[in-house]
Amino acid sequence: xxxxxxxxxxxxxxxxxxxxxxxxxxxxxxxxxxxxxxxxxxxxxxxxxxxxxxxxxxxxxxxxxxxxxxxxxxxxxxxxxxxxxxxxxxxxxxxxxxxxxxxxxxxxxxxxxxxxxxxxxxxxxxxxxxxxxxxxxxxxxxxxxxxxxxxxxxxxxxxxxxxxxxxxxxxxxxxxxxxxxxxxxxxxxxxxxxxxxxxxxxxxxxxxxxxxxxxxxxxxxxxxxxxxxxxxxxxxxxxxxxxxxxxxxxxxxxxxxxxxxxxxxxxxxxxxxxxxxxxxxxxxxxxxxxxxxxxxxxxxxxxxxxxxxxxxxxxxxxxxxxxxxxx
Amino acid sequence: xxxxxxxxxxxxxxxxxxxxxxxxxxxxxxxxxxxxxxxxxxxxxxxxxxxxxxxxxxxxxxxxxxxxxxxxxxxxxxxxxxxxxxxxxxxxxxxxxxxxxxxxxxxxxxxxxxxxxxxxxxxxxxxxxxxxxxxxxxxxxxxxxxxxxxxxxxxxxxxxxxxxxxxxxxxxxxxxxxxxxxxxxxxxxxxxxxxxxxxxxxxxxxxxxxxxxxxxxxxxxxxxxxxxxxxxxxxxxxxxxxxxxxxxxxxxxxxxxxxxxxxxxxxxxxxxxxxxxxxxxxxxxxxxxxxxxxxxxxxxxxxxxxxxxxxxxxxx
Numbered sequence: 001x002x003x004x005x006x007x008x009x010x011x012x013x014x015x016x017x018x019x020x021x022x023x024x025x026x027x028x029x030x031x032x033x034x035x036x037x038x039x040x041x042x043x044x045x046x047x048x049x050x051x052x053x054x055x056x057x058x059x060x061x062x063x064x065x066x067x068x069x070x071x072x073x074x075x076x077x078x079x080x081x082x083x084x085x086x087x088x089x090x091x092x093x094x095x096x097x098x099x100x101x102x103x104x105x106x107x108x109x110x111x112x113x114x115x116x117x118x119x120x121x122x123x124x125x126x127x128x129x130x131x132x133x134x135x136x137x138x139x140x141x142x143x144x145x146x147x148x149x150x151x152x153x154x155x156x157x158x159x160x161x162x163x164x165x166x167x168x169x170x171x172x173x174x175x176x177x178x179x180x181x182x183x184x185x186x187x188x189x190x191x192x193x194x195x196x197x198x199x200x201x202x203x204x205x206x207x208x209x210x211x212x213x214x215x216x217x218x219x220x221x222x223x224x225x226x227x228x229x230x231x232x233x234x235x236x237x238x239x240x241x242x243x244x245x246x247x248x249x250x251x252x253x254x255x256x257x258x259x260x261x262x263x264x265x266x267x268x269x270x271x272x273x274x275x276x277x278x279x280x281x282x283x284x285x286x287x288x289x290x291x292x293x294x295x296x297x298x299x300x301x302x303x304x305x306x307x308x309x310x311x312x313x314x315x316x317x318x319x320x321x322x323x324x325x326x327x
Numbered sequence: 328x329x330x331x332x333x334x335x336x337x338x339x340x341x342x343x344x345x346x347x348x349x350x351x352x353x354x355x356x357x358x359x360x361x362x363x364x365x366x367x368x369x370x371x372x373x374x375x376x377x378x379x380x381x382x383x384x385x386x387x388x389x390x391x392x393x394x395x396x397x398x399x400x401x402x403x404x405x406x407x408x409x410x411x412x413x414x415x416x417x418x419x420x421x422x423x424x425x426x427x428x429x430x431x432x433x434x435x436x437x438x439x440x441x442x443x444x445x446x447x448x449x450x451x452x453x454x455x456x457x458x459x460x461x462x463x464x465x466x467x468x469x470x471x472x473x474x475x476x477x478x479x480x481x482x483x484x485x486x487x488x489x490x491x492x493x494x495x496x497x498x499x500x501x502x503x504x505x506x507x508x509x510x511x512x513x514x515x516x517x518x519x520x521x522x523x524x525x526x527x528x529x530x531x532x533x534x535x536x537x538x539x540x541x542x543x544x545x546x547x548x549x550x551x552x553x554x555x556x557x558x559x560x561x562x563x564x565x566x567x568x569x570x571x572x573x574x575x576x577x578x579x580x581x582x583x584x585x586x587x588x589x590x591x592x593x594x595x596x597x598x599x600x601x602x603x604x605x606x607x608x609x610x611x612x613x614x615x616x617x618x619x620x621x622x623x624x625x626x627x628x629x630x631x632x633x634x635x636x637x638x639x640x641x642x643x
Contacts, residue, residue, distance in 0.1 A: 028542070029465035036456040036512045043509045044478055047489035054488070062492045112382060115375045122376075128629070129383045132390070134636065135625040137571045139593050140614045144393040147607055152405055163392060163409045198386065206633060230371070259482055262573055265593060270577075288484045289574060292491055303485040310482060 051300045060297030077301035086279065087302060090287040097192060097283070098257030105197045106250055109204030114238060116205070117212045127209070134202035142266015145195045149178035179267065181275045188274060188281055196263050200256070204249045211245035212238070247321035254313050258306065261285040284309075393618065397421070397611035401599060404608050420612040429595045429613055434588040437503075441587065442569035445507040446562055453516045453561065458546050460517065461524035462532060472521075475514045487575065494579055501582045506575070510568075516561050519635075523557045524550055560635030563628050570621060592617055 030037075054060045055078065057071035065071070081087050112130060116123055133141070153159030155177055165175040177183040178191050219241065223233045239246070260283050264272055273280035282290070284306045291299035396404060400417045403410060425431050459465075460472055490509055499505040527550055535545045551558070569587070576587040577594075592613055599606040625632060 026465070029459045029463035029468070032455045032459035032463065035452045036517070039452070039508065039512045040475075040478075040514075042493065043490055044486060044512075046493070047486040048478075048481065050489040050492075051485050062495075066496070108382075112379070115379050119372065119375055119379070126379050126383060129386055131629075131633065132622070132625070133386060135567070135621045135632065137589055137592075137617055137621065139571075139573055139589050140617045141389060141393075143593070143610065143614055144389045144396075147396060147611065148389065148392055152604075152607075158407070160405050160407055160409060166408045198389070201386070203636060206636060255482075259484070265573065269593065285482075285484050285574075288488065289578070292488055292578065296488055296492065299488045300485075303482070303488060307482055307485055311480070314480075 051303055054297050055300035055304050057297055060295075060300075062296050077297040078305070081298055081301045081305065084298075086282070086290075087287055089280065090282045090284050093189075093281055094258055094260060094283045096189060097196060097260055098254060100189070100193045101196045101200060102250060102253040102257055104193070105200040105204060106246065106253060108197065109201050109208055109249065110239075110242070110246070112201070112205050113208035113212055114234065116209055127205075130205050131202045133199050134206075138199060138262045139266040141199075142195060142263055145191065145198075146179060146267045149191050151175075151177065151180050155180050155182060179274055183274045183277075185280065188268075191267060192264060192281065195267060196257075196260065199263060200253065204253070207245050207249050208242060211242045215241050243321070243324060247317065247324075251314055251317045251321075254317060255310055258310050258313070259285050261289075390618075393611055393614055397608055397615045399608050401602070401604070401606055401608055405604070417608065420606075420608045421616070423597075423606065423609040424613040424616060427595075427597065427609065429591055429597070430583065431588075431591070431613060431616060433583065434586060434591040437585055438569060438588045441503060441506045442566045444503070445510065445569060446565045448507065449511050449513065449516070449565055450558065450561065452511050453513065453520055454546070454551060454558075456512070456517045457520035457524055458542075458550065461521045462542070462546075462550075476518065479514050479518075487578070491578060499579070501580050501585055503580075503585060505579045506569075506572075506585065506587070509575075513565075516565075519561065520554060520557055523554045527553055556631060556634065559628065560631045563624060563632055564635050567621065567624070570617075588617055 054062075056073055056075065058074045058076045060071050060077070061069075116126055116130075119126075148162060149164050150162050151158040151160065151165065152162070161169065161175060162178075164178065169175055176187055178187050215238075219237050220233065223237055228236070264281050264283060264286070268274060268281060271278045272282040272286050284302065288299045288302050288306070291302065395411070395413055397420055398413045398416045398418070399410070399420075400413075400415070403414060403417075460468065494500060494505045494509065499508075531549060532545065535549065540548075571589060572587060573589045573593070576585075577590045580586065581590065595610075595613075597606045597610040597613075598604070599609075
């Protein structure tokens with residue numbers, strides 16, 4: 001009995017400690033998450049609501065709002081954006097570049113991945129080379145592409161033809177005004193598409209090759225025993241087995257394509273077009289940045305439209321791949 | 328097994344063979360089939376190497392062009408038909424790149440400051456957040472993690488508009504803070520590290536608990552070392568991000584004291600005062616200087632970069 005009495009206060013102390021610890025433990029996780037939550041609330045959660053709010057206020061201006069002005073609610077920003085020629089140009093350029101570059105780069109990456117998977121000698125060297133465009137600065141290498149396509153001096157009587165035109169003429173073709181003053185829209189788009197594909201290949205090859213290396217060799221052995229042609233093996237075995245990875249690179253390709261911006265800055269500078277044709281190659285993201293300082297309502301409406309497009313395209317992709325992805 | 332037969336270097340002009348259909352066994356004498364198969368196999372290999380070599384050359388050509396252009400004199404660069412190899416190496420272009428209006432040294436310093444500080448802080452925030460999601464129990468954990476992942480779908484441009492207003496209101500324009508703080512938390516990195524933490528067996532955690540190790544100690548002594556490869560991937564991708572970032576720095580910190588390397592590179596004209604023409608060789612020298620560090624990092628950390636990239640799809 002006496003023993004218990006002396007022990008009792010010690011026990012409660014222990015219990016108190018445990019209780020305190022339990023309370024601490026309950027909130028400990030939030031302590032760990034505190035920095036992330038604070039930053040996310042300010043720079044991610046608030047912008048989501050604020051962008052919708054700004055897009056729905058007539059003639060919104062953040063500086064005027066700080067000065068105490070209030071704005072009317074309305075859909076004016078959306079209406080003016082879709083009636084705005086500059087925006088339609090941006091939308092058209094973005095869509096065109098995406099529609100050209102995503103299928104071409106995916107197909108090319110698929111061929112490279114299959115080729116890499118069927119060789120042994122020099123495979124690692126090729127793999128490294130094909131990954132190089134990924135670890136570059138897209139503005140810096142864009143400037144290199146520009147110098148390759150560019151003519152120097154007067155267009156009709158250039159001082160320098162540039163390497164691409166020199167190669168074309170050496171092969172018996174006629175030179176093209178790719179990026180200089182007065183260059184054709186389709187010539188500009190061709191240069192951009194080449195650069196974007198060059199830039200997009202590494203990631204796609206990496207993912208597709210990774211997928212190929214995970215494919216069970218037995219499928220191929222079985223096909224060989226049946227005497228199936230390589231072409232048939234490619235379409236009937238490789239492509240279906242790789243379909244999840246193909247879907248993945250197509251979806252990320254579309255998302256990246258709709259956010260295209262820095263490759264155009266790399267080649268044409270932040271005028272977003274050849275000299276004398278400012279803004280002719282601008283994109284959705286470029287449009288948003290052009291309006292960020294003066295017209296945040298319009299920029300917000302454009303950003304929401306961009307988000308909606310990306311969402312819809314991703315949904316369509318997911319829907320199609322659900323039907324086509326084979327396992 | 329066919330290694331000896333594969334040509335080491337293929338001639339790019341070799342015709343690409345059409346893959347010939349393989350006949351079924353019963354139609355042909357086995358011996359002739361096996362000879363035919365070997366021929367087909369070699370032809371296919373030649374075709375594959377030709378294809379890969381042509382493509383590899385197109386991938387490498389811009390790098391080659393950048394290097395040789397940076398070493399040409401302005402006169403040689405402006406010749407009608409460009410030369411494929413500089414007649415004389417003009418290293419002065421590199422001096423011009425560093426001493427000219429571009430002020431590369433300052434740009435490098437700014438970029439390193441932003442890259443290192445933001446990477447370190449970002450690692451700390453990512454580690455503790457990933458730990459909370461991977462090991463701790465709290466109300467609304469799954470809901471919150473799901474909400475975090477959902478924000479990854481929204482294009483960053485949507486945040487930028489408000490963030491520009493926010494940082495202006497904070498008075499952060501033209502500071503290093505504005506380049507570091509808004510991007511400290513990456514949901515993708517938290518996700519990546521959480522997945523890694525979850526793979527560490529629970530028994531280890533329980534054993535540590537029995538031994539009276541605190542969560543914090545366990546995190547730094549056990550989980551962080553075990554996740555080193557993922558953390559290295561995150562570090563490299565984050566540093567590359569600082570090196571390549573363009574839009575945000577251009578918008579919020581475009582003064583010479585805080586300008587980052589990519590912004591400076593694109594914004595400088597390199598006009599040669601003597602001829603009033605753009606000095607492209609010097610510009611290419613600057614491009615080389617900006618590109619080389621990335622290639623070096625890639626050579627040394629190839630494995631970590633490819634591992635991180637294959638799971639992200641995010642450039643920079």
